[in-house]
Amino acid sequence: MKGNFISALLLLFAIAICFLSTLKFLSMQKKEAIFPSRGLTSRKMLSSYFPGLKKTWGDTDVYLYEGQEKGGNLLILGGAHANEPAGFITAVLLIENIQVSTGKIIIVPRANNSGFTHSQPQEGNPQRYSLESPWGRRHFRHGSRLTNPVHQWPDPSIYVNPAGQKLSGADSRNLNRCYPGRKTGSLTEKIASGIMELIKKEKIDLALDLHEAAPEYPVINAIVFHENSADLAALALMELQIEGFDFRLEASPTNLRGLSHREWGDHAQIMAILLESANASHGRLKGKTSPALIVEGKDKNYTKAAKLGRLFVPYGEDGIPLKLRVARHLAAVKSILSNLEELYPEKRIEIKNMPSSSELKKVGIGPFLNPPN
Ligand SMILES: [Zn+2]
Numbered sequence: 001m002k003g004n005f006i007s008a009l010l011l012l013f014a015i016a017i018c019f020l021s022t023l024k025f026l027s028m029q030k031k032e033a034i035f036p037s038r039g040l041t042s043r044k045m046l047s048s049y050f051p052g053l054k055k056t057w058g059d060t061d062v063y064l065y066e067g068q069e070k071g072g073n074l075l076i077l078g079g080a081h082a083n084e085p086a087g088f089i090t091a092v093l094l095i096e097n098i099q100v101s102t103g104k105i106i107i108v109p110r111a112n113n114s115g116f117t118h119s120q121p122q123e124g125n126p127q128r129y130s131l132e133s134p135w136g137r138r139h140f141r142h143g144s145r146l147t148n149p150v151h152q153w154p155d156p157s158i159y160v161n162p163a164g165q166k167l168s169g170a171d172s173r174n175l176n177r178c179y180p181g182r183k184t185g186s187l188t189e190k191i192a193s194g195i196m197e198l199i200k201k202e203k204i205d206l207a208l209d210l211h212e213a214a215p216e217y218p219v220i221n222a223i224v225f226h227e228n229s230a231d232l233a234a235l236a237l238m239e240l241q242i243e244g245f246d247f248r249l250e251a252s253p254t255n256l257r258g259l260s261h262r263e264w265g266d267h268a269q270i271m272a273i274l275l276e277s278a279n280a281s282h283g284r285l286k287g288k289t290s291p292a293l294i295v296e297g298k299d300k301n302y303t304k305a306a307k308l309g310r311l312f313v314p315y316g317e318d319g320i321p322l323k324l325r326v327a328r329h330l331a332a333v334k335s336i337l338s339n340l341e342e343l344y345p346e347k348r349i350e351i352k353n354m355p356s357s358s359e360l361k362k363v364g365i366g367p368f369l370n371p372p373n
Helices: 002-027 085-097 113-117 169-173 187-201 227-242 260-268 291-296 300-307 322-343 357-363
Strands: 042-045 061-066 069-077 099-108 128-133 136-141 158-160 166-168 206-213 222-225 248-251 271-278 350-352
Touching: 069 085, 069 187, 069 322, 085 099, 085 136, 085 206, 085 322, 099 187, 113 187, 128 291, 158 169, 166 169, 187 260, 206 260, 206 322, 222 227, 227 248, 227 260, 227 271, 227 322, 260 271, 271 322, 291 322, 322 357
Parallel strands: 069 099, 069 206, 206 271, 222 248
Antiparallel strands: 042 061, 061 099, 099 350, 128 136, 158 166, 222 271
């Protein structure tokens, strides 16, 4: 009798643990709110460009800012990899601040929406990180590099992407290997198709894909450019270096297929640039991954690795905080736009209320976030 009672108690305990874990797991599917600036002119879903995404986890919000005067058309993509917060938060800051007077800016903050609904397996990553703002604490999802396997499964042993490149099976769920997409393909290939359709239907001239990578990864603090944007990237780099931001230029390899900076340029003939910042929470040398590591970017293993000359970026005791990584992305966007106007005056894009990189480095991200509305 006593044994039965203990077994029942243990069973109830196990059911309670399963219930609580399920709630926590399902909470990852909830999108955090974004509070757009008054400059927002319309909001759409990616499925309005490619209906094949309707009612799928690949459908995602698209924010449009259109000026009174005609000019260039810019697409900014954040969250192609949902575990690279600087790209996503840069997109959020732009959405919550900018007004466009000339040209058009379209922002997709969660390019791979499915990637935000789960965490990178076997990494012990936190589900969320938070940022203090004058209106209270805002929480943001820390997702995965890949599409959620619940939404796309199984992976093939070898993935041959739409551009014909052979890759590892898991890359079939990596949006930045699936361009130019397949309309009847996997969910990730459909998302890539949706973005290609947006580029064509909105007559995009220039597209920027915002990423992060590990400090030990060679393509870091980089501007990766398609050859049709070489002049633009080189001019932007010079301006950024004068402003004290050290970037390196990387030409998009012609034989590495499926990536945004290659296929956007080849298939839609637009200027295509990818930006990388250095994120310690992303690397192999990190200690425990925590919300603090994501936001403050401090890790003593990386300080040690920098002293041993193993990194491709400077990394001191202060680490590389999210505010600095976002400031770098914003400075690059601003510099690319000012040089776009230099090269192609008819493609001018004029933005008001762009968060200032120097201010951001001083006061942090919070003051640039909008109050809930
Ligand atoms: Zn990335």
